[in-house]
Amino acid sequence: MSKIAIIGGGIIGVATAYELAKLGEDVILFEKNYFGSGSTFRCATGIRAQFTDEANVRLMKYSVKRWEGLEEELEAEIGFTQSGYLFLATSEEEIETFKANIKLQNRFGVQTRLIDMDEAKEIVPILNTEPFLAGAWNPKDGKANPFKTLFAYLRKARELGIDAREHTEVVGLEREGDAITAVKFRSNGKVEGVKVDAVLNASNAWAPRINEMASLKHNLVPITPCKHQLVKTEPLERGQAEPLVCPPSWDDAYIIQDGEDGGIICGAGIEHKAKSLDDYEPTYDFLKGALRYAVKIAPPIRYAHIVRQWAGFYAKTPDSNPAIGKLLDNFYIAAGFSGHGFMMAPAVAQAMAELISRGRSKVPLDWEWYDPYRFERGELRSSAFQIG
Ligand SMILES: Cc1cc2nc3c(=O)[nH]c(=O)nc-3n(C[C@H](O)[C@H](O)[C@H](O)COP(=O)(O)OP(=O)(O)OC[C@H]3O[C@@H](n4cnc5c(N)ncnc54)[C@H](O)[C@@H]3O)c2cc1C
Missing domain, CATH: 3.30.9.10 (D-Amino Acid Oxidase, subunit A, domain 2)
Incomplete structure (x- = not known):
């Protein structure tokens, strides 16, 4: 069992915490404000597979399949309906x-x-x-309630033993070579640290700041x-x-x-x-x-x-596609979602958890397409259709 820190308690961070807990990992989840307070609770609720490129269509086809089974899996009503786009x-x-x-x-x-x-x-x-x-x-496209969905994931993740902390801001990362060894966080004015085996940056709009804490360039993943x-x-x-x-x-x-x-x-x-x-x-x-x-x-x-x-x-991001993948040996990112992070969450969370825990995933996620280093190489993808 590895100790995995997740930075960001939006839908991506919370759903990934749940998926990692399902795989038996020891998860600590940090949210600087309250869960969902970033983009997640502000979203328009929409879920669609109508994208205009293969990678996003395939990912969302899979995500919709996960959405279809989510109420049963999470044992909660989340307002998912296939009302179409x-x-x-x-x-x-x-x-x-x-x-x-x-x-x-x-x-x-x-x-x-x-x-x-x-x-x-x-x-x-x-x-x-x-x-x-x-x-x-x-x-088959549809919508779901972001509040109910996030709390359903969170409840299940907590039942599986994750340590989920609100009003706890990550303020620093300790790096040795190409690995992050510890996370520093502030809660009630007090700064503490925890040793970790892996870290996921799921802080979306704030992600460049977290990357900087890992001594990476602010603009490596431009958001x-x-x-x-x-x-x-x-x-x-x-x-x-x-x-x-x-x-x-x-x-x-x-x-x-x-x-x-x-x-x-x-x-x-x-x-x-x-x-x-x-x-x-x-x-x-x-x-x-x-x-x-x-x-x-x-x-x-x-x-x-x-x-x-x-x-x-x-x-x-410059091509409106998220950055999903590995940045350092044990430092991962799933961020840079514009109008599609809510709908993609079930698939992205599963893929990310499997990558971190098992080194590979069964989810049809095209890692090359979403590669966080593509911007540095100047390889933009075709622009993802953005709206909810
Ligand atoms: C108006 C609007 C409409 C939208 N409509 C849709 C839609 O219909 N369908 C859809 O799929 N998507 C939609 N979206 C996009 C969707 O809301 C986001 O893509 C999605 O919520 C991203 O989730 P996330 O977990 O990546 O990020 P967020 O929900 O933003 O979570 C990131 C979290 O990280 C936390 N954080 C940042 N820094 C730190 C730190 N140092 N320490 C600890 N925590 C930190 C933040 O407080 C935040 O809560 C919409 C967005 C908006 C704004």
């Missing part, structure tokens, strides 16, 4: 792009298909069909915190917009009906580089822009009251 085309050219994406997804067993606007209207009764020509529809916001309406009658609906050519604008209370969550790729890693201030520009798109997608949203607006970080 509907991408909408506004031009003939975009239809051709959709067709190419669908062909790729179908090749790996993801059952996306092109649908006409009559069918789209049946799926999303409040949809304004007029601006759109066709849709890419995968009924920019980008402010991504959401606005939510009062509850609408269920079934009005259950899938995530997105016309990508409209600044990646999207709507999705919250699986819990039926409010409509509205997002858009109207992003700014965050001023700092504490910059959670929602902006009026976003509110205006996102709602302008939302009422064009589904006009009845015009009559719903807005109940909430919030901001979080997309932790963006």
Whole structure:
């Protein structure tokens, strides 16, 4: 049994702690704030296998399979529903792009298909069909409750014996040669240390700071915190917009009906580089822009009251794909998720735990694609489609 430290108590850190505990490892999990307080509790709940490259499609096909069995495995209700994702085309050219994406997804067993606007209207009764020509529809995509999911993983991980510490910030790493030997952490103003056999950097937007603590270059894995916001309406009658609906050519604008209370969550790729890693201030520009798109997608949203607006970080790498893999002999990273870290968590956590504990994994994760050293080599991947 090895002592493994995980830095970051978002969905990636917590799910990996659970997977490592399942493999019999001795896990200590550090979260500087409260669990989920980073991007995880701010996410739009979406889960999709509709990506535009082989690596992400294959990973998400596997992740969706894990999502399907998660309630049973974690013995908890997590609000997982396969309510689908509907991408909408506004031009003939975009239809051709959709067709190419669908062909790729179908090749790996993801059952996306092109649908006409009559069918789209049946799926999303409040949809304004007029601006759109066709849709890419995968009924197996879906959504889940990030709060319930994280706490379900955490509860199970604790049952398996992990030591999970909130309000405990990692402040330093001790390195000997190419190995991390100890983690220093601060809790209640007191700094302590623990000897470790391996460390996972799961701190997402904060990951470059942790890499520096390991005496690696801050920009070895370049991650920019980008402010991504959401606005939510009062509850609408269920079934009005259950899938995530997105016309990508409209600044990646999207709507999705919250699986819990039926409010409509509205997002858009109207992003700014965050001023700092504490910059959670929602902006009026976003509110205006996102709602302008939302009422064009589904006009009845015009009559719903807005109940909430919030901001979080997309932790963006230069190609919008995460960095997943080994940085030193016993120092690993799974960070740099923009709009897809929640949906990928079941697969990434399993892969990472198996890599750390067993040296290899059964998960179809293309390690070369996500290689954290690719940026240093100047090898960018095709940009991953970002939104939730
Ligand atoms: C508005 C919005 C909508 C989104 N919608 C979706 C969606 O629909 N679907 C989807 O899949 N994804 C979505 N995402 C992205 C998703 O939320 C993230 O990719 C995912 O939550 C990343 O999880 P994580 O565990 O890697 O990071 P985080 O949840 O950010 O966790 C990292 C944690 O590390 C902690 N930490 C940092 N430094 C230290 C330290 N020194 N010591 C201890 N702890 C530390 C932080 O406090 C933080 O809690 C969305 C994101 C936003 C902002």
